[in-house]
Amino acid sequence: xxxxxxxxxxxxxxxxxxxxxxxxxxxxxxxxxxxxxxxxxxxxxxxxxxxxxxxxxxxxxxxxxxxxxxxxxxxxxxxxxxxxxxxxxxxxxxxxxxxxxxxxxxxxxxxxxxxxxxxxxxxxxxxxxxxxxxxxxxxxxxxxxxxxxxxxxxxxxxxxxxxxxxxxxxxxxxxxxxxxxxxxxxxxxxxxxxxxxxxxxxxxxxxxxxxxxxxxxxxxxxxxxxxxxxxxxxxxxxxxxxxxxxxxxxxxxxxxxxxxxxxxxxxxxxxxxxxxxxxxxxxxxxxxxxxxxxxx
Ligand SMILES: NC(=O)c1ccc[n+]([C@@H]2O[C@H](COP(=O)([O-])OP(=O)(O)OC[C@H]3O[C@@H](n4cnc5c(N)ncnc54)[C@H](OP(=O)(O)O)[C@@H]3O)[C@@H](O)[C@H]2O)c1
Numbered sequence: 001x002x003x004x005x006x007x008x009x010x011x012x013x014x015x016x017x018x019x020x021x022x023x024x025x026x027x028x029x030x031x032x033x034x035x036x037x038x039x040x041x042x043x044x045x046x047x048x049x050x051x052x053x054x055x056x057x058x059x060x061x062x063x064x065x066x067x068x069x070x071x072x073x074x075x076x077x078x079x080x081x082x083x084x085x086x087x088x089x090x091x092x093x094x095x096x097x098x099x100x101x102x103x104x105x106x107x108x109x110x111x112x113x114x115x116x117x118x119x120x121x122x123x124x125x126x127x128x129x130x131x132x133x134x135x136x137x138x139x140x141x142x143x144x145x146x147x148x149x150x151x152x153x154x155x156x157x158x159x160x161x162x163x164x165x166x167x168x169x170x171x172x173x174x175x176x177x178x179x180x181x182x183x184x185x186x187x188x189x190x191x192x193x194x195x196x197x198x199x200x201x202x203x204x205x206x207x208x209x210x211x212x213x214x215x216x217x218x219x220x221x222x223x224x225x226x227x228x229x230x231x232x233x234x235x236x237x238x239x240x241x242x243x244x245x246x247x248x249x250x251x252x253x254x255x256x257x258x259x260x261x262x263x264x265x266x267x268x269x270x271x272x273x274x275x276x277x278x279x280x281x282x283x284x285x286x287x288x289x290x291x292x293x294x295x296x
Contacts, residue, residue: 001246002027002100003071003117004034011239012068016246021035022065025058025088027051027100042071042096043082045292053102063109066246070117070192075205077142077154078161085172089158090141093165098172098288111186115245118172118191118285120231120260121168123272131156133164136171136280138287168284170275173257174284190245191271192254193260195231199223200241202227230262237264 004013004026013034017024024035031037038058040051046259067181080088085157086095097116108114131151140147141164144157151157169191176182176189199218205213216222218235226232232240241261244250255278256268258275274280289295 001025001035001068001070002097003041003069004028005032005200007031008194008197008235008238008242009068009070009117009143009236010034012070012242012246014238015243016066021207022246025055042092044098044100045082045245047102047106048096048099052100055104056107059107063112063235064104064107064286065109065112066248067104067108067112067114068117068240068242068246069100069103069115071097072165072202073205074116074202075158075164076207078157079154080239086142087144087265089161090138090165090168093162094168095138095142095171095288097169099292099294101172101176102289102292102294105182108185108187112188113246113248113251114173114176114187114189115192115241115242116169116189118169118173118193118258118271119163119166120193120195121163122170122193122275126231128163130163131159133167134160135151136164136274136284138168138284138291142291167272167274168238170258170271171277171281172282172288174275174278174281177257178281188252189257191258191275192242192245193258194241195233195261196229196240197233197235199235220287226263233261233264237261243264 003009004201005028016022017035025038026032027040028036028037029041038054075089078087082091120126121128121130173191175199203214250266258271260267
């Protein structure tokens, strides 16, 4: 699992690691209070490769029943670059996870589940208030200065990087579902939209005023809002839903792979129009492979 050290991912890791449930390996930059920490910094592809090798070593002959890729960041702009020279939001949210997935796919047990955390904001129709994704072109997202349609206002550019990275997550799940080897092994892939979950660490890089509002809305003061807006969920509900997907207690109905948590209940709507585009999914898969140095 990634993203099991904070926010609702920590709640999910705690539930997964309850006695008798699962052995949980958590890719983490530091220590973790739940499961076993395996060093991982998603802002460095060499760290991702070391994480995959360490996971392989720790597993020995055993196989992975659930791969949960939940880590994510939001940045105030697109200036920051990772150790590999890619725009940070895209690199952490999509590219590094793509590499984790590719390296760990051979270690998945037959019938395993892969859960990737996305966001309803990947879909312009949700009017989430963030700049919607204009495309899922991996090269332009990795190097936004090459994007002819870019918005130079830092805040909007940062929002675009985030929503586009989450569209990439939906498309990665789409592409995975088309991999013949996975179908024959009975693997399931799900893109999980937790709704809006206040009070997590997600906005830590954003301005202080926004962080304060986020934290107040995440406290009991903000709880009544959940009655008004079905997309709002508490950390416990979102963590419980994520762990239920990982444990296979909730499974997608036939033909669905997008899970959206609404009022604490799992729903299975269609993702955005772009998120259902097989050609876009295939291109993203191949371009991502090229960027991380793998064959398509
Ligand atoms: N909260 C929401 O409203 C919302 C809505 C839609 C989607 N999401 C998505 O849900 C997921 C969890 O978000 P959250 O709200 O629970 O936020 P959070 O509390 O900030 O959790 C983010 C997790 O990602 C990890 N992470 C970040 N950068 C990393 C890196 N370079 N290497 C390794 N791990 C890294 C963090 O680890 P550290 O503990 O080391 O920082 C943390 O465990 C994210 O993918 C987010 O985009 C959240």
